[in-house]
Amino acid sequence: MSETAAETPTYSYLGPVGTFTWEALRQVPEAAGATWRSVSNVGEALDDVVSGRSVGAMIAIENSVEGGVSATQDALATVPGLRIVGEYLVPVDFVLVARPGTTLADVRTVSAHPVAYAQCRRFLEAQLPSHGHIPSASNVASAAGLLESTLADAAIAPPNITEHHDLAVLAEHIGDNPHAVTRFVLVSRTLGLPQRTGADKTSIIAELPDDAPGRLLEMLEQFATRGVNMSLIESRPIGDALGRYRFVIDLDGHIHDERVADALLGLRRFSPNVLFLGSYPRADKRPVEFVPQYSDDVFTDARDWLRGILSGEPPLT
Ligand SMILES: O=C(O)C(=O)C[C@]1(C(=O)O)C=C[C@@H](O)C=C1
Numbered sequence: 001m002s003e004t005a006a007e008t009p010t011y012s013y014l015g016p017v018g019t020f021t022w023e024a025l026r027q028v029p030e031a032a033g034a035t036w037r038s039v040s041n042v043g044e045a046l047d048d049v050v051s052g053r054s055v056g057a058m059i060a061i062e063n064s065v066e067g068g069v070s071a072t073q074d075a076l077a078t079v080p081g082l083r084i085v086g087e088y089l090v091p092v093d094f095v096l097v098a099r100p101g102t103t104l105a106d107v108r109t110v111s112a113h114p115v116a117y118a119q120c121r122r123f124l125e126a127q128l129p130s131h132g133h134i135p136s137a138s139n140v141a142s143a144a145g146l147l148e149s150t151l152a153d154a155a156i157a158p159p160n161i162t163e164h165h166d167l168a169v170l171a172e173h174i175g176d177n178p179h180a181v182t183r184f185v186l187v188s189r190t191l192g193l194p195q196r197t198g199a200d201k202t203s204i205i206a207e208l209p210d211d212a213p214g215r216l217l218e219m220l221e222q223f224a225t226r227g228v229n230m231s232l233i234e235s236r237p238i239g240d241a242l243g244r245y246r247f248v249i250d251l252d253g254h255i256h257d258e259r260v261a262d263a264l265l266g267l268r269r270f271s272p273n274v275l276f277l278g279s280y281p282r283a284d285k286r287p288v289e290f291v292p293q294y295s296d297d298v299f300t301d302a303r304d305w306l307r308g309i310l311s312g313e314p315p316l317t
Pocket residue numbers: 014018019020021022060063069092113115116137138139140182
Protein backbone atom coordinates (compact mmCIF):
# COMPACT_ATOMS: atom_id res chain seq x y z
CA MET A 1 0.00 0.00 0.00
CA SER A 2 2.51 2.59 -1.08
CA GLU A 3 1.26 6.20 -1.14
CA THR A 4 4.04 7.37 -3.44
CA ALA A 5 4.85 4.68 -6.04
CA ALA A 6 4.86 6.23 -9.51
CA GLU A 7 4.16 3.43 -11.99
CA THR A 8 1.81 1.21 -10.03
CA PRO A 9 -1.94 1.61 -10.67
CA THR A 10 -3.78 4.02 -8.39
CA TYR A 11 -7.02 3.37 -6.51
CA SER A 12 -9.00 6.27 -5.02
CA TYR A 13 -10.96 5.98 -1.79
CA LEU A 14 -12.74 8.24 0.69
CA GLY A 15 -10.02 8.77 3.25
CA PRO A 16 -8.04 9.30 5.26
CA VAL A 17 -6.60 5.92 6.32
CA GLY A 18 -8.96 3.98 8.59
CA THR A 19 -12.34 4.83 7.01
CA PHE A 20 -14.77 2.02 6.22
CA THR A 21 -14.05 2.78 2.56
CA TRP A 22 -10.36 2.10 3.27
CA GLU A 23 -11.42 -1.21 4.91
CA ALA A 24 -13.38 -2.07 1.76
CA LEU A 25 -10.38 -1.35 -0.49
CA ARG A 26 -8.29 -3.66 1.68
CA GLN A 27 -10.53 -6.49 0.43
CA VAL A 28 -9.38 -5.98 -3.19
CA PRO A 29 -6.40 -8.28 -3.85
CA GLU A 30 -5.25 -6.23 -6.91
CA ALA A 31 -5.04 -3.08 -4.76
CA ALA A 32 -2.52 -4.64 -2.37
CA GLY A 33 0.56 -3.51 -4.31
CA ALA A 34 -1.02 -0.37 -5.77
CA THR A 35 -0.92 3.32 -4.91
CA TRP A 36 -3.84 4.41 -2.72
CA ARG A 37 -5.13 7.95 -3.16
CA SER A 38 -7.20 9.42 -0.32
CA VAL A 39 -9.93 11.79 -1.56
CA SER A 40 -12.58 13.89 0.21
CA ASN A 41 -15.80 12.82 -1.49
CA VAL A 42 -17.43 10.46 -3.99
CA GLY A 43 -17.28 13.04 -6.80
CA GLU A 44 -13.52 13.41 -6.44
CA ALA A 45 -13.07 9.62 -6.44
CA LEU A 46 -15.08 9.27 -9.65
CA ASP A 47 -13.27 12.23 -11.27
CA ASP A 48 -10.02 10.34 -10.71
CA VAL A 49 -11.44 7.38 -12.64
CA VAL A 50 -12.81 9.56 -15.45
CA SER A 51 -9.53 11.45 -15.87
CA GLY A 52 -7.54 8.18 -15.87
CA ARG A 53 -5.63 9.18 -12.75
CA SER A 54 -6.94 6.03 -11.01
CA VAL A 55 -7.88 2.63 -12.38
CA GLY A 56 -10.56 2.25 -9.73
CA ALA A 57 -12.48 4.10 -7.04
CA MET A 58 -14.03 2.48 -3.98
CA ILE A 59 -17.34 4.11 -3.08
CA ALA A 60 -20.12 3.40 -0.55
CA ILE A 61 -23.40 2.64 -2.32
CA GLU A 62 -25.79 1.35 0.35
CA ASN A 63 -26.06 1.06 4.11
CA SER A 64 -28.29 -1.55 5.75
CA VAL A 65 -29.76 1.08 8.12
CA GLU A 66 -29.71 4.28 6.07
CA GLY A 67 -30.41 2.80 2.62
CA GLY A 68 -28.91 3.93 -0.68
CA VAL A 69 -26.13 6.53 -0.67
CA SER A 70 -27.81 9.09 -2.92
CA ALA A 71 -24.58 10.94 -3.86
CA THR A 72 -23.21 7.66 -5.25
CA GLN A 73 -26.41 6.65 -7.04
CA ASP A 74 -26.74 10.08 -8.67
CA ALA A 75 -23.08 10.16 -9.72
CA LEU A 76 -23.32 6.70 -11.30
CA ALA A 77 -26.41 7.87 -13.20
CA THR A 78 -24.82 11.00 -14.59
CA VAL A 79 -21.07 10.43 -15.04
CA PRO A 80 -20.72 8.56 -18.34
CA GLY A 81 -18.72 5.38 -18.91
CA LEU A 82 -18.41 4.13 -15.34
CA ARG A 83 -18.62 0.41 -14.62
CA ILE A 84 -18.97 -1.40 -11.30
CA VAL A 85 -16.42 -4.23 -11.25
CA GLY A 86 -16.72 -5.52 -7.68
CA GLU A 87 -18.84 -5.46 -4.55
CA TYR A 88 -17.58 -5.50 -0.94
CA LEU A 89 -19.32 -5.57 2.46
CA VAL A 90 -17.98 -3.92 5.61
CA PRO A 91 -19.69 -4.31 9.02
CA VAL A 92 -20.00 -0.86 10.56
CA ASP A 93 -19.61 -0.22 14.26
CA PHE A 94 -19.03 3.23 15.74
CA VAL A 95 -17.33 4.81 18.75
CA LEU A 96 -17.57 8.33 20.15
CA VAL A 97 -14.11 9.86 20.56
CA ALA A 98 -12.79 13.10 21.98
CA ARG A 99 -9.53 14.87 22.81
CA PRO A 100 -7.97 13.19 25.88
CA GLY A 101 -9.39 14.68 29.09
CA THR A 102 -12.87 15.35 27.66
CA THR A 103 -15.82 13.64 29.38
CA LEU A 104 -19.25 12.91 27.95
CA ALA A 105 -20.68 15.75 30.07
CA ASP A 106 -18.35 18.24 28.25
CA VAL A 107 -19.67 17.37 24.79
CA ARG A 108 -21.77 20.10 23.11
CA THR A 109 -20.90 19.49 19.45
CA VAL A 110 -20.38 16.22 17.57
CA SER A 111 -18.58 15.96 14.25
CA ALA A 112 -19.76 13.07 12.05
CA HIS A 113 -20.22 11.98 8.46
CA PRO A 114 -23.97 12.37 7.74
CA VAL A 115 -24.45 8.64 7.02
CA ALA A 116 -22.69 7.71 10.26
CA TYR A 117 -24.58 10.37 12.22
CA ALA A 118 -27.90 9.00 11.03
CA GLN A 119 -26.90 5.51 12.23
CA CYS A 120 -26.22 6.70 15.81
CA ARG A 121 -29.46 8.62 16.45
CA ARG A 122 -30.63 6.59 19.43
CA PHE A 123 -27.36 6.97 21.35
CA LEU A 124 -27.16 10.70 20.59
CA GLU A 125 -30.77 11.36 21.61
CA ALA A 126 -30.35 9.45 24.87
CA GLN A 127 -26.86 10.60 25.90
CA LEU A 128 -26.41 13.99 24.23
CA PRO A 129 -29.96 15.31 23.69
CA SER A 130 -28.95 18.92 23.08
CA HIS A 131 -25.75 18.46 21.04
CA GLY A 132 -25.11 20.20 17.73
CA HIS A 133 -24.01 18.23 14.65
CA ILE A 134 -21.02 19.33 12.55
CA PRO A 135 -21.00 17.35 9.29
CA SER A 136 -17.65 15.93 8.18
CA ALA A 137 -16.34 14.50 4.91
CA SER A 138 -15.71 11.02 6.33
CA ASN A 139 -15.69 9.03 9.54
CA VAL A 140 -11.96 9.52 10.05
CA ALA A 141 -11.95 13.17 8.91
CA SER A 142 -14.40 13.85 11.78
CA ALA A 143 -12.03 12.40 14.37
CA ALA A 144 -8.81 13.77 12.87
CA GLY A 145 -10.44 17.23 12.87
CA LEU A 146 -10.64 17.16 16.69
CA LEU A 147 -6.85 17.47 16.80
CA GLU A 148 -6.82 20.42 14.39
CA SER A 149 -9.66 22.58 15.69
CA THR A 150 -11.82 22.92 18.79
CA LEU A 151 -15.04 23.46 16.81
CA ALA A 152 -16.27 19.98 17.70
CA ASP A 153 -15.96 18.41 21.16
CA ALA A 154 -16.39 14.81 20.01
CA ALA A 155 -16.55 12.75 16.82
CA ILE A 156 -18.19 9.58 15.56
CA ALA A 157 -15.55 7.25 14.15
CA PRO A 158 -14.74 3.61 13.36
CA PRO A 159 -13.43 1.55 16.32
CA ASN A 160 -9.92 1.37 14.75
CA ILE A 161 -9.55 5.17 15.12
CA THR A 162 -7.27 4.98 18.17
CA GLU A 163 -4.72 3.02 16.08
CA HIS A 164 -4.35 6.11 13.88
CA HIS A 165 -5.01 9.09 16.18
CA ASP A 166 -4.34 9.99 19.80
CA LEU A 167 -7.96 10.23 20.93
CA ALA A 168 -9.96 8.97 23.91
CA VAL A 169 -12.96 6.69 23.47
CA LEU A 170 -16.02 8.09 25.35
CA ALA A 171 -18.47 5.38 24.27
CA GLU A 172 -18.36 2.18 22.21
CA HIS A 173 -20.92 0.45 19.95
CA ILE A 174 -23.02 3.59 19.60
CA GLY A 175 -24.69 2.53 16.33
CA ASP A 176 -28.46 1.92 16.53
CA ASN A 177 -28.15 -1.45 14.82
CA PRO A 178 -25.41 -3.88 15.91
CA HIS A 179 -25.64 -5.69 12.56
CA ALA A 180 -25.23 -2.61 10.35
CA VAL A 181 -23.33 -3.25 7.12
CA THR A 182 -22.26 -0.89 4.35
CA ARG A 183 -22.03 -2.12 0.79
CA PHE A 184 -19.25 -0.69 -1.34
CA VAL A 185 -18.56 -0.95 -5.06
CA LEU A 186 -15.32 -0.68 -6.98
CA VAL A 187 -15.89 1.53 -10.01
CA SER A 188 -13.63 1.66 -13.06
CA ARG A 189 -13.46 2.68 -16.70
CA THR A 190 -10.61 0.43 -17.70
CA LEU A 191 -10.92 -2.81 -15.73
CA GLY A 192 -12.95 -5.11 -18.01
CA LEU A 193 -16.26 -6.89 -17.44
CA PRO A 194 -15.71 -9.43 -14.64
CA GLN A 195 -16.29 -13.07 -15.63
CA ARG A 196 -19.50 -14.84 -14.76
CA THR A 197 -19.14 -16.84 -11.53
CA GLY A 198 -22.72 -18.10 -11.01
CA ALA A 199 -22.98 -15.82 -7.96
CA ASP A 200 -23.24 -12.47 -9.70
CA LYS A 201 -25.17 -9.22 -9.68
CA THR A 202 -26.05 -6.85 -12.50
CA SER A 203 -26.66 -3.16 -11.77
CA ILE A 204 -28.66 -0.92 -14.06
CA ILE A 205 -30.41 2.45 -14.00
CA ALA A 206 -33.55 2.90 -16.08
CA GLU A 207 -36.22 5.52 -16.75
CA LEU A 208 -39.87 5.00 -17.62
CA PRO A 209 -41.07 6.15 -21.07
CA ASP A 210 -43.86 8.33 -19.59
CA ASP A 211 -46.13 8.44 -16.56
CA ALA A 212 -49.04 6.46 -18.02
CA PRO A 213 -50.65 4.08 -15.50
CA GLY A 214 -48.87 0.75 -15.07
CA ARG A 215 -45.50 1.79 -16.56
CA LEU A 216 -43.54 0.67 -13.51
CA LEU A 217 -45.29 -2.69 -13.58
CA GLU A 218 -44.46 -2.99 -17.29
CA MET A 219 -40.80 -2.38 -16.53
CA LEU A 220 -40.78 -4.98 -13.76
CA GLU A 221 -42.43 -7.51 -16.09
CA GLN A 222 -39.25 -7.48 -18.19
CA PHE A 223 -37.53 -9.22 -15.28
CA ALA A 224 -40.45 -11.33 -14.04
CA THR A 225 -41.12 -12.93 -17.43
CA ARG A 226 -37.45 -14.03 -17.66
CA GLY A 227 -37.27 -15.36 -14.09
CA VAL A 228 -34.77 -12.67 -13.07
CA ASN A 229 -34.89 -11.67 -9.40
CA MET A 230 -34.30 -8.07 -8.29
CA SER A 231 -32.30 -7.57 -5.09
CA LEU A 232 -32.71 -3.78 -5.07
CA ILE A 233 -34.94 -1.15 -6.59
CA GLU A 234 -34.79 2.47 -5.53
CA SER A 235 -36.08 5.62 -7.17
CA ARG A 236 -34.04 8.81 -7.43
CA PRO A 237 -35.28 12.11 -8.79
CA ILE A 238 -33.96 12.78 -12.30
CA GLY A 239 -33.77 16.43 -11.26
CA ASP A 240 -35.24 18.19 -14.30
CA ALA A 241 -38.82 18.47 -12.96
CA LEU A 242 -40.90 17.42 -9.98
CA GLY A 243 -42.22 13.87 -10.15
CA ARG A 244 -39.63 12.52 -12.62
CA TYR A 245 -37.66 9.54 -11.33
CA ARG A 246 -35.03 7.09 -12.46
CA PHE A 247 -34.80 3.60 -10.98
CA VAL A 248 -31.62 2.10 -9.59
CA ILE A 249 -31.93 -1.68 -9.92
CA ASP A 250 -29.80 -4.68 -8.96
CA LEU A 251 -30.58 -7.99 -10.65
CA ASP A 252 -29.48 -11.47 -9.64
CA GLY A 253 -27.20 -12.84 -12.36
CA HIS A 254 -24.63 -11.76 -14.96
CA ILE A 255 -25.17 -10.21 -18.39
CA HIS A 256 -23.67 -13.44 -19.74
CA ASP A 257 -26.67 -15.31 -18.27
CA GLU A 258 -29.15 -15.64 -21.15
CA ARG A 259 -32.14 -14.68 -19.01
CA VAL A 260 -30.44 -11.49 -17.80
CA ALA A 261 -29.32 -10.53 -21.33
CA ASP A 262 -32.84 -11.19 -22.64
CA ALA A 263 -34.39 -9.07 -19.86
CA LEU A 264 -31.98 -6.23 -20.68
CA LEU A 265 -32.99 -6.39 -24.36
CA GLY A 266 -36.63 -6.13 -23.29
CA LEU A 267 -35.80 -3.25 -20.99
CA ARG A 268 -33.86 -1.45 -23.75
CA ARG A 269 -36.91 -1.67 -26.03
CA PHE A 270 -39.16 -0.32 -23.28
CA SER A 271 -37.11 2.37 -21.58
CA PRO A 272 -35.89 5.58 -23.24
CA ASN A 273 -32.80 5.56 -21.06
CA VAL A 274 -31.10 2.42 -19.74
CA LEU A 275 -27.65 2.52 -18.21
CA PHE A 276 -25.75 -0.75 -17.79
CA LEU A 277 -23.57 -0.23 -14.71
CA GLY A 278 -21.97 -3.66 -14.67
CA SER A 279 -22.09 -7.36 -13.87
CA TYR A 280 -19.80 -8.47 -11.06
CA PRO A 281 -19.43 -11.18 -8.39
CA ARG A 282 -21.68 -10.80 -5.35
CA ALA A 283 -19.84 -9.97 -2.14
CA ASP A 284 -21.72 -12.70 -0.23
CA LYS A 285 -20.86 -15.29 -2.95
CA ARG A 286 -24.42 -16.66 -2.77
CA PRO A 287 -25.15 -18.57 -6.00
CA VAL A 288 -28.02 -17.16 -8.05
CA GLU A 289 -31.14 -19.32 -7.86
CA PHE A 290 -33.55 -19.69 -10.78
CA VAL A 291 -36.12 -22.20 -11.94
CA PRO A 292 -35.02 -24.57 -14.78
CA GLN A 293 -37.56 -22.96 -17.12
CA TYR A 294 -35.18 -19.96 -17.27
CA SER A 295 -31.86 -21.76 -17.73
CA ASP A 296 -29.47 -20.71 -20.54
CA ASP A 297 -30.39 -23.78 -22.66
CA VAL A 298 -34.04 -22.82 -22.80
CA PHE A 299 -33.15 -19.40 -24.24
CA THR A 300 -30.61 -20.72 -26.76
CA ASP A 301 -33.02 -23.50 -27.90
CA ALA A 302 -35.72 -20.90 -28.51
CA ARG A 303 -33.30 -18.71 -30.46
CA ASP A 304 -32.09 -21.67 -32.57
CA TRP A 305 -35.72 -22.57 -33.31
CA LEU A 306 -36.42 -19.04 -34.55
CA ARG A 307 -33.19 -18.93 -36.59
CA GLY A 308 -34.17 -22.22 -38.19
CA ILE A 309 -37.54 -20.86 -39.27
CA LEU A 310 -36.03 -17.63 -40.59
CA SER A 311 -33.31 -19.45 -42.54
CA GLY A 312 -35.94 -21.60 -44.28
CA GLU A 313 -35.05 -24.91 -42.65
CA PRO A 314 -37.71 -27.52 -43.52
CA PRO A 315 -40.05 -28.41 -40.66
CA LEU A 316 -39.12 -31.61 -38.77
CA THR A 317 -41.40 -34.54 -39.64
O1 LIG B 1 -15.88 5.26 4.63
C1 LIG B 1 -16.21 5.90 5.62
O2 LIG B 1 -15.78 5.68 6.74
C2 LIG B 1 -17.19 7.00 5.48
O3 LIG B 1 -17.15 7.94 6.19
C3 LIG B 1 -18.28 6.89 4.45
C4 LIG B 1 -19.50 6.10 4.85
C5 LIG B 1 -20.57 6.34 3.72
O4 LIG B 1 -20.35 7.07 2.79
O5 LIG B 1 -21.64 5.74 3.82
C6 LIG B 1 -19.18 4.68 4.92
C7 LIG B 1 -19.75 3.82 5.81
C8 LIG B 1 -20.61 4.27 6.93
O6 LIG B 1 -21.90 3.69 6.74
C9 LIG B 1 -20.73 5.73 6.98
C10 LIG B 1 -20.10 6.56 6.09
